[in-house]
Amino acid sequence: MEKTKPRWIAIIIALLVFTGAGLSRISFNVDILKLLPTHLPQVKGLSLFLKHFSQPKELIVTVEAPTSELAESTADALADAFSKHPDLVQRAVARAPWEKRPADLSELLAFLVLNQPPEKIRALVNSLSPEQADATLKSSVEKLGESISPQEVALLSYDPYNVAGALGDLGSFAGTAQQSEFSSADGTFRVLYVVSAHNFPNYKAAIAWVNQIKQIAHATVTDSAIHLGFTGEPAFVADISGSMEWDMTSSGFVTLLVIALIFYLCYRRARPLMELQAMLVLIFTLSLAAAGLFLSQLTVIGVGCAAIMIGLSVDYGYFVYQRSLHHRGTVGELQRQCVQNIAWTSGTTAAVFFALNFSSLPGLSQLGNLVGIGVVFGAIVMLTIYARLTMRFHRSQEGRPPSIIERLFVTPGFWRKGAILTAVIVFFLLGVLAVKGLPQPDFSARTLRPRKSEAYVALDRLYARLTDDRDMLSLVVAGKDEAEVLKRLRLAENSLSAAEARGEVKSFRTALPLWPAVGNQRANLPLLAPLAKEIPRLRERAVAAGFKDEAFVLDEAIFQQWAAWANVPTPLWPTNDTSRWIFRRVASHEGDQLLALGMVTPMPGHEDALTAAVQSEGTWLVSWNQLGRELRHVIPCEFGHVIMALSAIVILLLIIAFRSIRAVALFVLTTALVLACLAGAMSLLGMGWNFFNLAALLLLLGTGTDYSILLLLAMKRNGGDAPAAQRELGLVICLCAFSASAGFGTISWANHIGLASLGQTCALGLVLDALISLFLLPRVWAWIHPHARAVEEMPR
Template sequence: TSCTSCGAATRRKIIVVILITLVSVVGLLRLGFDTDILAMLPQEVPEVHGLKAQRDVLERGGALIITLECGEDGAGLLEEEAQSLAAHLKDTAVAGEARWRPVFEEDPDGLGELLAYLWLNGDQQQWEQLIDGLGQGKSRVRLEQALNRLGTVMDMSSMQLSARDPFGFFDHDSASIFEGSESEDGGYASSDGRMHLIFARPAEPVSGYKDTKRWLRDVREAAEQWRQQEDRQWITVAFTGGPVFTSEVGDGMEKDVRGTVGLTLLLVSLLFWRMQRNLKLLGALAGMLVLIFVVTLGLASLIYGSLSMLSVGFASILIGLAVDYGMVICQEARVSGQTQSALRKSVTKGIVWASITTAAVFAALCFSSLPGVRQLGVLVAMGILAGAVIMLVFYIPIVSRMKIRAINSQGQTENRHGQGFRFPALSPAHAVIILIVALVGSSCVVAVRGLPKITFDFSVMQPSYSPGMDAMESIKERMPSWNSLGIQVVVEADNDTEMLQRLHEAQKRVDVSAQRNEITSGKMPVGLWPDAESQKKNRVKLDTLLTARERLVTEAHDAGFSDEGMSLSLAVLDALKNFSKQQGVVFPRSDAALEILQSYLWRDDQGGGLAKGRIITDVAAKPNEDDLQSLRKLNGEGAYTSGWALLSPAVLPMIHRDVTHIFVPMGAILLIMLVVVFRDIRDVVLVSCCLATPMLMVIAGMRFLELDWDMLNIVAIPLLLGMGMDYGIHMVMALRRHADQPEKVWHGIGKALMFCGASTAIGFGSLAMASNEALAGMGTLCAIGIIITMICSVFVMPGAWRVIHRK
């Protein structure tokens, strides 16, 4: 009957495993990596929302920027080479678009359509002044002014426009928004002629970092093939921009998972083998870890769908934590017996309480303001709970069937040479002294030097090795206009009427801020968005201008302008003629016009969309929280300030909030849990001291090394609290079971916690190899803190416990 019952229980477990695995595999099939850095930040923050909308909609994720750079000998020769490479990329079908000069130079008709739209869509009074100025007798004066202006213009780009626009169509108020938006030579070439840029986009849309990576590989191969032709070794080609950053982040995440997880598994396996010397146990443990990973990742994929660049670190953390329970079971089997009932009696309470408290610590991170930290906390919490359940349900029966060397009646175990291991815990007096000195000493350092500052530097979120970032820095060095960290106001709306209203309101706020000297100036693209009322009023006199076309062309010829010389003006008149035939609201249709407008707005078929205005301010490079509050006065309904420089002052208060609203209450909750678990004030005080000491020592060390907290390494605070409780609960439970047999405490839970501390430290320490600086910093700090916590729990706590429990 007993065998039948065991067989039925085994079959039920197998069925449960199969079902869990199937559900998890379904989830794994849809798991992906989210390489978006902004996705790790709270989307409800106006600056994050505005920047993400601007990047995804207006910048369409960002173009690939190809830089051509040369030495002094090749200065001035790169424009022709850029044209050649752009043609090569399109000829080989690698790129659907490759711009090496301003779009209006390639398609003047598109610029003409845009200018025609600005006039028809603009202020009625200015429109009437234009028509009046081009009237009979006045148009010749305007042509003479155009000729005189040609003789005084020094800027090459302005000279080219003036030469093609004798009637002054470019002198529209709304056209002023384009001024200063691009650097010298249209933002494509450096002033010294030693760098030229190409902006490329794929022929077919790419999604995800893997597709982006493949496209970049094709572009690099095509560029290298072009470079090998005609001996172009004097040109250095580099790549940067949105696609490069996406590829680098995704590739780094993939390498982080393979590298850190692989290293952690190897080192933990070697450590387990060193302590147990049992391949079957090691193999079973590896199987449990695989099952834990499958379950956790499967659930995570069902909940989130994709992992952020911070959450990839959970794998190494989970290995270090989940394997702890396996080691506790193996070590307790040596001192408590190998029967299932004996094992469950000795380890269940400790593992259950330890997993609940540690999972609670990580789960508390789901209340963080930062989505990336929330996801990391939830993943590790789920993994810890899954690990505890799987180890208790499946690993205990496996261990009970294995042959494990037991502790002898004197509480000793023999090594292969027949020598016993002595209990290495400190004497009670020494343990108390060391604990008091460490606690008081670190407290004094923190009291004198204060807590580390909390900072947020967005650069730590980027890969530590980034050729794309190096190329961007080179652009900023050669082309100073790229070095300005601009601030924008992004406006969203569902239709034309709503957008126009919001743009006008935003412009009023900008003007008020400028009057108060909170900003230098600002311009919203009010005249660029279609205005049905203005277009209706301006159509009244449109025929007057169109009927004067032949006269105007004749007068321009007489003044010395050729058809090519007035190509822009002719393109404007042609576009106005086409607009006169259209019904309803007019909006540009040519690719060139839309390409220019794309930098400032995007409009859908229903009239809704996104628009961006530019803000000039002295604090654009490094605004603080006070500057941010002033700039937030520009926000309104559907309007958000935007800019990479604003992320730091916007996110930093949220990190401060997490410390006060999450970590402090968390400490109080953990203290209550200690009271519930131990029901003895002496044990609560002891474990609390052993919790506080490592944390204070880490903080003191940070102050000596002048390190700061950031959005990720501050996770070390709840982590050390959770791990300290985990180790403290296990140790106190073992001391209670074997109060008169310290050797059993050492050979059982003592060695298990040593392994736990080492394995967890390995899990976090492996993150030091991560490509993400924030993740690497968190891993290093947590590894050091866990080692200190383990030493305190294993070597100090037993002696101190005997002191406070003396009768």
């Protein structure tokens, strides 16, 4: 005792440190792409897109009002209100930066012209020469008098030397000029971009910041006719992480409650129940701490594992408790009796789940690691601590009569009726499967999103009122430097032009006009920089041609910008706030990798061909819809391979455990029947296969099979006496199945659609597995083993 006490104290301290360190590192990753295979082109392209172009600090606030004037004034008022909180908001932008500071645009225009081919620049410089300047101005005045395009008139009014003319056809700009990222066409829908003053260290900080912004917004806008929406990266993190946290804690809590209820109904014992609950909390905490320490961030699948871990770990607790009821020996003897069964079941389960690391799906690997860790902790805790506690309890409670449910499970009539009912259910579900066929696959983006999310609602409104780009494809072009990206952009532009000519593309826009052409910059700067010295002459000629002084301001600023760049090393990028705003969704040039973005509107039905035609090294054509299509092709194969591999592992382990081909064949038959009935039930309920509930098959393979393994081991232990095995394990397996189903059932109501479908599928599958294993498997065993049937018919 003197020696063990310090040892226990040391163990407890170590566990506390381990738990504290692990739990403090828990964080969520709401990026659905983290669940998917990184080798898929769509995943790779979308990941790059999100890494470089998502705005993690930018909240999008939408304003919908009955009139455009009210929407505009509300947006301005909100921007002012946010700007009064510099501790929270770095900037709040309600209208294009150039509306306030049009002069800032001179830098962008100077940059765009600088990238043009040198022959165009030579022509431009020539048009500004003392001999040509008057003719250039005369041409501009004529165009101002004759152009029917207000855009051209507006531009030429402030660009008398037609410097922008070097950029080519102005008509192409007119279309995009109608679009706005700040206002709908009718002006009743406005958008503000609110950037946080700080980075978010974790999801809780994002939630707190979004809530503060919402409070300010609702305090500023009191008119009930005005509807506000909040979306963008921080809103999604707040919404999804918040719901993930809630799903995780609520499903874990409800599972514990259901387990408590089931246990109490069966055994009518309060103390072992409390102890079992304490063990489950301990296992859950330890597993979560291990996940925090050893895994990076928890994804949405990992969140679902909390309830599953509890549902699985309790199996070992039930088993230990059931065996302890009739055990009269020492704790060590009980542990030795239980270890074989628990080792085989937890071993196969953990092996199956850890083997998911061989999958190319990171989401599945995380699921496997989390459940594997939980199962190992569950087995250790139940064998080492709970066995000791149950024995102590039974010693003080000897002679207590069994409960009604315990007595029910030893009644032969219960097993007969159960077998008939199960057979009816099985035939019915197989009939449904024959008539309705297999469940339909659904790999659309729908299953990747939460059921309820304010951020998604606001985003949908944004799509409906501003620009709906969901049918568009994003062109992502990456490279190690500007020249490489430019080369790839030109290739992509050529491919897209060819596709447009073939009728596969409705329209497209690449970042090519905005991307720096380093060679052109080097060749053009020596021609353009000296123009700054000509400013007095050029201004004088413009005034003489009929322009006011103010008409020359833009051109003057452009000439000065070229002079300022004369001694700056190329490649040159525009750097002022207005330029950064424009480039933030088009080009990324900070860091090791450079990226350019474009948008392509495909003709319906040509998406796959177009994606294949444009895709090349460093170039992707991606969209969430396209990702769904790719997953539909890849995921079933991937899961097929993983399931085959895991089945092989399980069968190999069972051959070692059973040393009987018949037993293994029975196991395979049972599992196949369970899967067929599950497919029938899913078809009946109108459920489809998706990325998440395909993972349910793996869970079933790892957990549901425990029931048949336990039954087969018990029958082997009882010399082939199936009813004896049923009496021994019937109640335990029922408890396990109901508890695990409760665990999965609680995530059926999860906010995440995919996660909920995983819960529903698993709960259904486990119930079917338990029914078939408990009621039909022993019957088939007895039928193929005549000796066993004889044992059953013997009087008891």
